[in-house]
Amino acid sequence: MRLSRRALPFLAIYFLILLYPGSALHLRESTEARYGEIAREMVVTGNWLEPHLNGIKHFHKPPLSMWGMAAGMELFGINGFGVRFFGIVAATAALAALLGTARIFLGSGDEAINAMLICGTSLLFLSSSRVVSTDIYLACFTALAQLMLFRQLYGGRSFWNAPLYGLFLGLGFLTKGPIILLFTLLPFLVAKTFDRDHRNVFTWREVAAAAGAFAAVALPWYLAVSISNPELPDYFLKVQTVDRVATNRFGRDKPFWYFFVIFSATFFPYTLFLARGVAGWKQLDGRIRTIFVYIVAPLVVFSLAKSKLSAYILPFYGTASIITAYALARFETARLRAATLVILTLAAVAAGGTGFFYKPAAPLKIQLLLYGVALLVLCAYLWKSRLSPQFVRNTALYTLCLSVTIYGAMTHLGPHLKGYGDMVAAIDRIDPEHKRDILMYGTFIPSLSFYRNRIAAMGLVTDRDLRFEEDGANRDIYLPTDADVERFLAARGEIFVVTDQGQMDQFRLKHACSVTPVFVQRKHTAYLCRREPPPHPVP
Incomplete structure (x- = not known):
């Protein structure tokens, strides 16, 4: 996978921005602190096989993401920077993989770059990239697996696409269990029912290679821990899979429409343009219509499931970004751009005024005011260039600047934001x-x-x-x-x-x-x- 000269600078800058503010950013309760502590105990005890949380075996998730967190702390010490480092690497790798997939659907020009920018600066992806959790790792392996699949479908058949597909599915399975199959194998099988290209994609020899690669990566850890913990297979199957889908055992039951609202809010500032693409369904290329199933299939499953958390749907933001970049290049969106910029301008005003109406941020009111003014200047530039081909690039720049403002303030607000x-x-x-x-x-x-x-x-x-x-x-x-x-x-x-x-x-x-x-x-x-x-x- 070759990266263009235009993509590399963005990925490098994106990586460096995510590293800020490093150790100064508090681990928040309970998700970040839980995974961070599991990884810390791996480092301290040397037991990387059996995850422990506060000294007690904790098998809620497979360990690959915790291994990444622990590896970061081995390199940089037991601190917020170390525990976040490889999650940020995963976020950057996910965008690089998405660029490869976007080129298959959109060509090697600006549209593919725009798809990468859209995904990387959508609210949920941008925030999840810094969060100490499993979700950004899963998004990375989903993006890599989809790249291998779509290469085989549309980008040039090769035997090696199959074992690489199995490899990345296996890494995703070792990150969060069978959930990766909802973003990869399930929509692939659904698409076989209506799309000719999805039929006869892999030969039996290639299927065997993919299955072998998957088994070699995904299964050894499960087998090893099950030998010393005989109850584990039943626990994984019943408690962590069936109960999460069918019961409210974990207290995360939400209404059916929960993820539709979450997606609309957290794909911002690009939600309106994706909606424009959906509205122009008949004008979409056949391949673009087909990959909608890679959004719809997991979205339906998660909407029916009892357990719901906002970051569950993060892995299909890459597919949504490809469709959005396609719509922005082909449909008239002047009014949608103006509406989006109105909201971004209000966000700049809110950021600048936070110190005046949010009491814990009062000591930062001058700094936040200056940041707000800078964001408003950037908004003025966005307004002038809103109809230009650089609209996505400029919007991405604004969103990154806004994130620096927010996370910079959060370092001073830890005790008020569930940080200890x-x-x-x-x-x-x-x-x-x-x-x-x-x-x-x-x-x-x-x-x-x-x-x-x-x-x-x-x-x-x-x-x-x-x-x-x-x-x-x-x-x-x-x-x-x-x-x-x-x-x-x-x-x-x-x-x-x-x-x-x-x-x-x-x-x-x-x-x-x-x-x-x-x-x-x-x-x-x-x-x-x-x-x-x-x-x-x-x-």
Whole structure:
């Protein structure tokens, strides 16, 4: 896959922008902190085979994305930069693969470049690229697998497309399980029912090569962990696959139309142009109409499933970007461009005024105001060039600048945005040698373990899954009752406790502690707790 001289500078700049602001950006609860802590424990313990979360085996997802996070921390240290690094590499690789696919459908000119720019600066893709999670890795392997498939379909048949297709499907399976098949194999099979090109794509020899590559990559880890954890196959099949689709076991049930709204909002600022393409259905090229199935098929499945999170649909944003670039080049969109720029102008005003109406951002009001003014100047340039061929390029530039403004502000707002790095920094100033333990009382905040680089104990947290643990293996980490908490305290004269005010009132009464607030956050507070000596008997 060759990258043009115009694509390489964008990908390099995009990569560098995503690296900002690095370690200063807090891991947010609960998703980022959860995956970051799993990866940290891989680094610290050396056990990369069995993922652990706060000392307890955690098999909710296969480990490939956590391996990437752990590898980043091996290179750059246990911090936000290290844990995000290979996710940003994956985002950049996904865009490079999308460019290859876009050239198959749109040619090697500006339209293919535009498809890459559209995907990379759509809101969900741009934000997910920095998020510590599995989704950007899945999007990367989906884009690579689709590139191999579409090469075989339309870009030149080759035996090697098949094993590479199987390889990337296997890597996606090792990232998030069978969900990758919803973006690749399912729409491929659906398209066979109505599209002649999708029939007889691979020979039986090529199918065997693809299946062999998939099995060689995807299955060894599952087999290895199932030997030492015999309940695991049933857990993966029933709990993590069937229950996620058919039940509300994970508390993520949303209405049927949830993903339609999410997609419309998070594909911005390009949503209106995709809609224009859909409206001009009869005028679309036959191949462009066919690849709609790579959006519709997974969208229908996710809409019917009980478990719904916004980032689930990220892997089909590449296909949506190809269709959008096609529509922008062929349909009249002057009014849609103007409407989009009105919204972008309002976004610049909102960014500049955030410090005046959002109290936590008040210390940043001057910086944000200057950023807002700069964005408005860029908006003025966008208005002048809105009908030019550079519209997508300029819009992408604006979106990247807006993201720098937002993420720069977020580094100062961690405690207000479910980030606990500042709290741990305050604890470390009191206890730089980490002699005291942290107890999470009535709550579970994995970023405390991540930033402390030491597992925090969990008190009165009863939703941890211990099915793969030996009895008593985590008696100093998992404290489900007040009796367990009392035993934990008795062995330690002084600890830090993180909880909310209501829980702390109960804690003091039950365990006879004196407490001193260390760091007050919006929902939780860190306390330094000392056991009170028993009262002297009255003579």
